[in-house]
Amino acid sequence: MGEEKWCAISAEDVFSLFGSSPDGLSNEEASIRLARDGYNEVAAKKEHGPVYRFLKQFASPLIYLLLIAAVITLFLGKYADAAVIALVVLANAIIGSIQEGKAQNALESLSRLLVPEARILRDGVSMVLPSRELVVGDVVLLEAGDRVPADLRLFYTKNLRADESLLTGESVPLEKNTATITTGCVSFGDQKNISFAGTIISQGQAKGIVVATGNDTQIGRISEFIRESKDISTPLLRKMARLSVNLSVVIVAIAALTFAVGLVQGYDSVEVFMASVSLAVAAIPEGLPAVITISMAIGVNRMAARNTIIRTVPAVETLGSATVICTDKTGTLTRNQMTVTQVYTAGKAYILTGEGYSPKGNFFLDGSEVDPLQDKALVETLKAGVLCNDASFNGTDSIDGDPTEGALLVSGLKAGEFYLPRKDVVPFEPEQRFMATLHEKEDGSRIIYVKGSPETILGLCISQFDGKDLVPVDTEGIMQAAEQMASGALRVLAMAYRNVPKDVTGIEAEDIDGLVFVGLQGMMDPPRNDVTEAIAKCKTAGIRVIMITGDHLKTAHAIAKKIGIESAGAMSGSDMEKMSDEHLSERLESVSVFARTSPEDKLRIVKLLQKKGETVAVTGDGINDAPALKTADIGVAMGLTGTEVAKEASDMVLADDHFSSIVAAIEEGRDVYSKIQKVILWTLPTNGGQGLSIVIAVLLGITLPLVPLQILWLNTVTAIGLGVPITMEPKERGILKRPPRPPDESILVPLIKRRIVFVSLLIVAGAYLTFFLKMGREGDLAAARTVALNTIVFFQIFYLFNSKSMYEYVRKDLLSNKYMLLGIGIVLSLQLMITYNSSLNSVFSTAPLLAVDWLMIVVVSSTVFFLIELEKYLYKKHGFS
Numbered sequence: 001m002g003e004e005k006w007c008a009i010s011a012e013d014v015f016s017l018f019g020s021s022p023d024g025l026s027n028e029e030a031s032i033r034l035a036r037d038g039y040n041e042v043a044a045k046k047e048h049g050p051v052y053r054f055l056k057q058f059a060s061p062l063i064y065l066l067l068i069a070a071v072i073t074l075f076l077g078k079y080a081d082a083a084v085i086a087l088v089v090l091a092n093a094i095i096g097s098i099q100e101g102k103a104q105n106a107l108e109s110l111s112r113l114l115v116p117e118a119r120i121l122r123d124g125v126s127m128v129l130p131s132r133e134l135v136v137g138d139v140v141l142l143e144a145g146d147r148v149p150a151d152l153r154l155f156y157t158k159n160l161r162a163d164e165s166l167l168t169g170e171s172v173p174l175e176k177n178t179a180t181i182t183t184g185c186v187s188f189g190d191q192k193n194i195s196f197a198g199t200i201i202s203q204g205q206a207k208g209i210v211v212a213t214g215n216d217t218q219i220g221r222i223s224e225f226i227r228e229s230k231d232i233s234t235p236l237l238r239k240m241a242r243l244s245v246n247l248s249v250v251i252v253a254i255a256a257l258t259f260a261v262g263l264v265q266g267y268d269s270v271e272v273f274m275a276s277v278s279l280a281v282a283a284i285p286e287g288l289p290a291v292i293t294i295s296m297a298i299g300v301n302r303m304a305a306r307n308t309i310i311r312t313v314p315a316v317e318t319l320g321s322a323t324v325i326c327t328d329k330t331g332t333l334t335r336n337q338m339t340v341t342q343v344y345t346a347g348k349a350y351i352l353t354g355e356g357y358s359p360k361g362n363f364f365l366d367g368s369e370v371d372p373l374q375d376k377a378l379v380e381t382l383k384a385g386v387l388c389n390d391a392s393f394n395g396t397d398s399i400d401g402d403p404t405e406g407a408l409l410v411s412g413l414k415a416g417e418f419y420l421p422r423k424d425v426v427p428f429e430p431e432q433r434f435m436a437t438l439h440e441k442e443d444g445s446r447i448i449y450v451k452g453s454p455e456t457i458l459g460l461c462i463s464q465f466d467g468k469d470l471v472p473v474d475t476e477g478i479m480q481a482a483e484q485m486a487s488g489a490l491r492v493l494a495m496a497y498r499n500v501p502k503d504v505t506g507i508e509a510e511d512i513d514g515l516v517f518v519g520l521q522g523m524m525d526p527p528r529n530d531v532t533e534a535i536a537k538c539k540t541a542g543i544r545v546i547m548i549t550g551d552h553l554k555t556a557h558a559i560a561k562k563i564g565i566e567s568a569g570a571m572s573g574s575d576m577e578k579m580s581d582e583h584l585s586e587r588l589e590s591v592s593v594f595a596r597t598s599p600e601d602k603l604r605i606v607k608l609l610q611k612k613g614e615t616v617a618v619t620g621d622g623i624n625d626a627p628a629l630k631t632a633d634i635g636v637a638m639g640l641t642g643t644e645v646a647k648e649a650s651d652m653v654l655a656d657d658h659f660s661s662i663v664a665a666i667e668e669g670r671d672v673y674s675k676i677q678k679v680i681l682w683t684l685p686t687n688g689g690q691g692l693s694i695v696i697a698v699l700l701g702i703t704l705p706l707v708p709l710q711i712l713w714l715n716t717v718t719a720i721g722l723g724v725p726i727t728m729e730p731k732e733r734g735i736l737k738r739p740p741r742p743p744d745e746s747i748l749v750p751l752i753k754r755r756i757v758f759v760s761l762l763i764v765a766g767a768y769l770t771f772f773l774k775m776g777r778e779g780d781l782a783a784a785r786t787v788a789l790n791t792i793v794f795f796q797i798f799y800l801f802n803s804k805s806m807y808e809y810v811r812k813d814l815l816s817n818k819y820m821l822l823g824i825g826i827v828l829s830l831q832l833m834i835t836y837n838s839s840l841n842s843v844f845s846t847a848p849l850l851a852v853d854w855l856m857i858v859v860v861s862s863t864v865f866f867l868i869e870l871e872k873y874l875y876k877k878h879g880f881s
Contacts, residue, residue, distance in 0.1 A: 006211045007181045007191040011155035014209055020137035022155065022207070024121035033135035040134040040150055040213035042220050054094075063089055064248070072277055118149040121207075134210055142195065142206040151217045152195040152208025154178050159427040160204035161402065162195055164188060165330060167218065167550070167599075173202040173402055188218070188550065188598065202402060203390075204427075222599055222626055243680075243747055251283045254691070258698045265701055272698065277708060279698075283691030285683045285715070295679060295727040299672035306664040307655040309639065315651035318634045320669020322543055322617040323740045324609055325662065326602070326628065329549035329556060331621045331638055333563060333659060334525040338403040340385075340411035341526065342490060344481040345519030346377040346466040347474070352414065355526070357406055358397045359413035372415040377467035379415070381519030384495035386412035387420055388437045388449040404491065407523040408451070420447070424506045432456070438500075438507045446500045450512055454482040454520060457494035461517040473517055482520055489558030490522035524555075527563045534660040535564045541666060542739035548594045548602050548628075556595035567592035573601045581608060588612070602628040613744065619654075619662065621646050636662060663736070670738070671731045678726045680747065682803040683719065685756045686796045689763025690714060693788075696764060703781065705771045705788040707845050713834070714792060721827040722800050725820035729804055730813075751806060751875075758871075759864060763795045766860045774853065782847040786835055787857065789846065793831055794861035797824055802868040809872060 006014060015021055019029070058067070067089060074082035118131040121139040131149035134140070140152055148162070154176060161173040167188045177192050188196065195201070195208055197217040214220055255276040262272030299316035303309075310316055330336050337356040342349060343363075350372070354361025363372045372378050385408030391401030393413060399406030412418050420439035423446070428435040434452025441447055450457060458478060463470040482492045496515035535545050545565050549556050557570040568590035576584055576594070585608045594605065602618075606628045609616045618625070618632035626649040629635030635650035640657040647653050654661045690711055697704045706714075748756075771788040775781070800820065804810045815821065834840045836848050 006151075006153045007194050009153070010180045011153060011178060011193075011209070014153045014211065015155075018137035018209065018211075020139065020209060022121075022139060023124035024139035025135070025137050026123050030122060030133075030135050030138065033137065034133060037135060038214060039132040041132055042214060042217075058089070119146075134213055136210050136213060138210040140208050140210060142201050142208065144201055144203050144205075146201045148195045148197055148199050148201065150197050150210045151212035152206075153211045154193050154195060154206050154208040156207040158205045159429060160206045161202050163200040163202045164196060165336070167196055167199060176204075176206065190596075247283075247285075251280055251691070254283070254695060255280045258695055262698050267698075267701075276698075279691050279694040283687055285687045285719070295672055295675050298727050299668055303652075303665055303668050306668065307639075307658065307661045308665045308668075309653040309655055311647075311651055311653065315634050316669055316672045318615070318669065319617055319636070319652070319662075319665050320667075320671070320673050321615050321741050322634065322666065322669075324544045324546060324614045325538065325617045325619065326546045326548050326606060326609070326632070327619040327659070328621060328625055329547055329551055329559060330525060331657065332619050333531050333547065334527055334559065336525060338407035338491070338523050339526050340407050340521050340523040342485055342488075342522040343378060343381055343411070343519055344478070344485070344522070345375070345381045346464075347477065348375070348378075349481065350378060352411060354410075354414060355529075356397065357393070357399050357410050359393070359410055361411075361414040363415070375467055377465050377518055380465060380497065381495045381521065382412040382415050383418045384449040384451060384497060384518060385409070385493075385521055386418045387422070387439055388435055388451045388495075404493070404523065408493070408521060411521060411523075426507055426509050426512065428452075429509070432509055434460075434512065436507060436509075436512050438504065445502050446504045448498045448500055448507060448512070448515075450496045450498075450515055451493050454479060454492055454494040457496050457515065458517065460513050461496055461515045464517040470516060478517065478520065485520065485522035486554065487558065488522070488524075489555050489562065490524050491555075492520055492522045495519050495521065524559075527559065528657075528659060530658060530660040532563045534658075534663045537660075537663045537736060538666075539564070541663075541736045543666065544592065546592045546594070546605070548597055548605060550597055551595055553595040557593050560593045565592050569593075570595055573597040576601050576604070584608060585612060599625075599627050603631055606632050615740070617662075619659070620650075621657075625649075636665075667731070667736050670735050673741070674732060674735065675727045675729060677747065677749075677752070678729065678803050678806065679723055681752050681755060681806060682726060682796075682800060683723060684748075684752070685759035686718070686763065686792075686799065687715065688756050688760035689767070689795065690792065692760050692764045693767055693792075696768070705767055706785060706792075710785065710789050710844055710846075713844060714789070717827055717830055718793065718796050721823045721830070722796055722820075725817060725823040726800070726803060728819040729817055732805065732808075755868075759795075759799060759868075762864050762867070763792055766795055766863070767791050770853075770856055770860055773856065780847060782841070782845055783849065783853075786846040786849055787853055790831055790835065790849070790854075791857045791861055793827065794857050795864055797827070798862050798865040799868065800824070802865055807872060807875065809869060811869070 009017075025033075058064075070082045070086050070089070117128050118134055119126060119128050119141045120134070121127075121141065126141065134150050138150075140149060142148065142152075142160075154160075155178055157176050157178055160176040162176055163173045175192065176195065179193060181191070181193060194211075195206065197212075197219050212218075212220070258279055259272055259276040262276070263269065296316045300310040303316065327333060335356055339354065339356060341352055343352065344350075348365060350370075351364040352361055353364070362369050363378075364370065372382065389405045389409050391399050391405035391409050393399055393406075393409055399409060420441060422437055422439055424438040426432075426434075426436040432452075433456040434450055436448055436450045439447050439449065450460070458473065458475055461473050464473045464478075465471075478494075482494070485492045494517065496517050498512075498515050538545050547556060547560050547565055547567075553570050553572050557567070560567055560570070570593035571587065571591050573594070573596045576597070579587070581604075584604070588605070588608060594601065602625070606616050606618060610633070616632045617634045617636055618628045619636040619638070620626075620629055621638035625637075625646050629637060629646060629649040629651075634652065637646040637650035637653045638657045639647070639653045639655040652665065654665075690706070693705050694711075696702075767788045770791045771784050774784040774787040778784075801810055801814055804813055804817070804820075834844045834846050841847060
């Protein structure tokens with residue numbers, strides 16, 4: 001029965017359906033239902049353990065090849081080779097499993113939202129019991145401050161308001177009543193007679209019958225979305241997976257071809273097989289996964305310094321490739337604090353400054369600052385807002401009570417202290433649309449202050465105060481001012497008063513008439529200070545911002561215009577429900593504001609955008625955002641105002657809740673991807689040169705210039721010593737002015753492919769040149785191989801400087817990266833060790849070199865630096881790619 005629209009069924013029928021009554025169930029019946037339906041708890045999703053996470057790190061084609069190579073070399077007695085390969089693979093698996101150890105646990109957070117105890121009626125007797133023991137049909141008693149323990153169909157309310165921002169995104173508590181809804185109740189905000197599990201009662205009292213518990217509640221349904229949401233592979237992971245597969249196929253094909261050619265040429269089968277293994281080891285960039293992981297880990301640390309906490313490492317890069325950001329409004333783009341920004345009184349429109357609930361601010365009229373106490377009509381408007389008010393200011397720039405009343409209280413405090421003893425009150429009721437309070441003035445007379453909707457208050461007024469006298473009510477002018485405020489995303493309340501005799505000691509709703517209108521106050525949940533600039537930067541970066549909120553349509557559209565979100569109108573959740581996926585997908589081309597939406601609506605938008613090929617980032621802070629956060633390419637939760645559910649369903653958390661931090665994260669993400677491309681730009685050509693040197697030797701039937709262990713040494717030492725420092729490169733200028741990368745763009749852009757071919761051939765040519773020159777001069781195979789080994793290392797060092805930028809000259813920045821200089825120093829020190837240490841000579845088949853050998857090595861290998869810089873010059877001059 002959890003799918004029923006309980007808001008459309010009368011309370012009497014609900015009691016009948018559940019076999020209950022306003023006195024609640026019997027204890028016996030409740031026990032039967034508890035045994036049948038289970039506890040009022042949200043089921044948690046089982047996460048994989050550390051062993052699974054560790055083993056998953058080996059699921060890569062490149063790793064498979066390395067493991068096969070390690071096993072084969074072990075059987076062939078090449079123990080040192082096998083050990084080094086195994087250590088590299090093991091290190092990569094440990095790094096990856098540690099990073100993935102931060103497992104998401106959103107469903108446990110959902111279960112924590114179900115409160116530990118609830119006050120209920122059983123057999124007409126009030127009692128308190130653990131909320132997990134609630135069953136459908138139970139009658140729950142609610143009052144201000146309570147968290148709702150299950151989904152309830154309300155059958156009694158008194159001045160009830162509920163904070164449902166976790167579900168709806170609305171910052172203002174919603175009025176609740178018991179009336180059956182017959183015109184449709186699609187969104188949470190429309191279901192006035194339902195209280196949802198996890199929401200908070202901010203005002204009044206109520207009784208409700210439990211219609212859903214545990215997984216059948218709206219929280220439970222959201223948890224089901226999270227459980228069903230598959231882990232989405234990020235763009236980088238997808239590209240790296242394709243690259244791994246492609247490299248594996250190419251390497252295996254070339255190795256097999258080499259083995260076949262060697263057999264045809266009459267080589268010994270074991271010898272040619274070892275040559276093929278050497279080729280595979282040379283060509284496989286086994287250090288690449290580790291270096292990419294390190295690149296992202298560095299990005300994690302840099303983002304943390306900019307108030308962005310990364311929960312899943314690939315998210316570092318993914319946000320950098322985002323093409324669309326779907327953002328919540330309340331608490332994300334806005335402050336989640338109502339603030340009075342305009343006051344209209346006696347034909348004058350005042351502007352108020354100040355932020356949030358701080359009582360600091362000024363009043364402006366026609367652009368000039370004024371003293372609010374000099375306008376008596378303004379004073380009465382502010383006084384009405386302060387006195388006809390149940391909120392309180394706690395002295396720490398925050399309020400206790402309803403945010404709307406808090407905004408009115410703070411606007412009055414900006415002018416001064418207003419206090420008159422309260423004698424009676426008529427609480428706000430949805431049916432009457434106003435609140436009234438009776439106060440005693442200094443002279444002992446009494447006055448009634450009233451606030452409510454403009455239409456209601458004007459209907460009760462017989463005159464208007466212009467600051468000096470009572471004049472006829474300018475209904476048309478006042479309503480025009482109210483509509484103008486509303487069109488600017490303001491919530492408008494009207495203020496009025498009536499003087500009454502000293503002997504009036506109490507008031508009733510029917511006594512509220514014959515009022516004097518004094519003014520309007522317009523308030524809003526204001527945008528964050530930096531959000532407009534942040535959205536402008538997103539636009540410059542080619543990223544579209546879409547607002548998806550549970551707030552009202554007109555308010556959402558007005559806020560969007562104010563902060564710079566371009567949209568061809570706004571669309572509601574009920575509008576979306578009537579559309580097919582095809583029609584909605586078309587509207588997504590131009591509409592960027594969606595209001596009165598449900599979690600299903602938000603999830604549907606995200607999936608349609610992904611289907612269109614967009615890389616989607618979703619921001620949010622409430623429970624209602626969790627399914628979309630989980631499904632998006634990257635979920636971004638708010639750290640201060642966000643619920644634990646939102647945080648744990650996300651990939652990253654903004655510690656300061658500033659939308660501008662998303663822009664900073666985008667910049668860091670793009671920088672991470674740029675560095676990863678540079679790592680690949682450097683790694684694949686150098687590995688290609690090593691592999692090609694083996695292929696040529698077999699095809700030509702000549703001696704191998706390097707032995708397998710030397711090749712593995714090269715890959716391991718240079719990948720860490722030279723590859724890692726690339727990740728420390730300073731951020732390139734203008735990175736946010738580039739458009740997002742096409743989601744389907746290959747990680748091997750044309751420039752990288754060209755470099756792979758050119759640099760590989762150059763390295764092979766240089767290595768063979770020095771190898772044969774040394775052999776021809778001395779005939780010492782070990783010395784010749786040592787020359788070839790060091791030639792390749794120096795080629796990699798010189799080419800490393802080229803790789804500081806893919807397209808820009810590097811001559812002015814050669815010494816800008818101290819980590820690169822340190823890495824080069826370490827690699828050269830290690831090369832000197834295996835060249836001149838006699839013990840290592842026997843292990844690595846190396847021999848000491850002469851000074852002239854080093855001169856030859858430097859001269860030959862430095863050619864790569866000058867040729868690549870020449871290529872950049874030709875690129876800039878002729879624009880080839």
